[in-house]
Amino acid sequence: MKTLIHITSEKLDPQACLAAVSYPECGGIVSFVGTVRNQTKGKPVLKLEFEAYEKMALKEMQKIADRAKAKFQVEEVLIHHRAGLVKVGEEAVVIVVAAPHRKAAFHACEYCIDTLKETVPIWKKEFFEDGEIWVSAHP
């Protein structure tokens, strides 16, 4: 569980992620857990699938962690992302950031999730009763 940058088809473990990043020299640890919503614009989502271009996704996730460390005063960054079929309510992503100052930890954690959603080659497909869509594909 000490893998800081990780893509897995198994259920994510936010608690283990939090435990993996904890340093006495740090004043603050900020984490973000993104769960999969049960509806989109009022339509019930039955299940989801994440498809990842895994080799590149891991590279981009590592770049985000490295940039967060360089840009903010951050000691450690963990980013775990789910792949494959995911049930409603399960975790899609877990990010944990440890920093000597809490402002930096908050900013870095928000930077990580914002950038992940823009650059990491992972695609979400939502399954509805009457069909399925690739999220954000069309303008």
Added chain:
Amino acid sequence: MKTLIHITSEKLDPQACLAAVSYPECGGIVSFVGTVRNQTKGKPVLKLEFEAYEKMALKEMQKIADRAKAKFQVEEVLIHHRAGLVKVGEEAVVIVVAAPHRKAAFHACEYCIDTLKETVPIWKKEFFEDGEIWVSAHP
């Protein structure tokens, strides 16, 4: 462990706190864990003590949670604070916020810790090799 507003002389459990706040209807969960630093301005801190005016501290913590929910679109707020003697590296405070939108969760979590540090009647005493001080007491 379902107590959302809590002051305890026992070790905090960030993982259980995270587990206590998790809702499928929520898109994002942001947590903050504040640990006790091992030095202040280069001087090693041997141990710490938190003294709380517990009745009022709990009231103020509840006010913070209620205001965070009103001010941001937040579904649930957990705030746990340690009291009594604390070892270096242990957790002083754990805050967990669940919200349908991640920006709101980040803002609410930061609001909670910033406000807690300003208004909640809890006092930290740091013990050094050559003495002890009440943190922030003097200008």
Added chain:
Amino acid sequence: MKIEVIAFGIAKDILNGNQVTLEMDEQSSVADVRQALVDLYPAFQGLASLQLAVNADYVNDDYLIKENDEVVLIPPVSGG
């Protein structure tokens, strides 16, 4: 009237105890109680701030203390 003031943190060290009883006029305000305390214990002037809570709530300086109010000295807080 007698006002019992409870102290926490550094206020306890300044009082050399966790409470002090003041003899105050009726209709005394929070500001009056603070002034009485600073007169008796000048070390309070060295603090970054000194608030008073009444019945476990922050109150304004013009709040009028009643005999059975729980009055607590709140030196600068440092939780979190």
Added chain:
Amino acid sequence: MKIEVIAFGIAKDILNGNQVTLEMDEQSSVADVRQALVDLYPAFQGLASLQLAVNADYVNDDYLIKENDEVVLIPPVSGG
């Protein structure tokens, strides 16, 4: 030269498969490859964006593709 383009997400649906082989001139750029794909599969025009990655990195439009490059179509991402 032959360029093999790998697809993910909705790009796979548009190609009706997870890869396509294009016959391109030497010195073709990423922009040229994108244009060739849009000509063959007009549905790509309907996407919010269509980036290409070469050897698992984002590249600029003027990047010149080499024969053994791993070229991947990146439709709008939606992780997180």
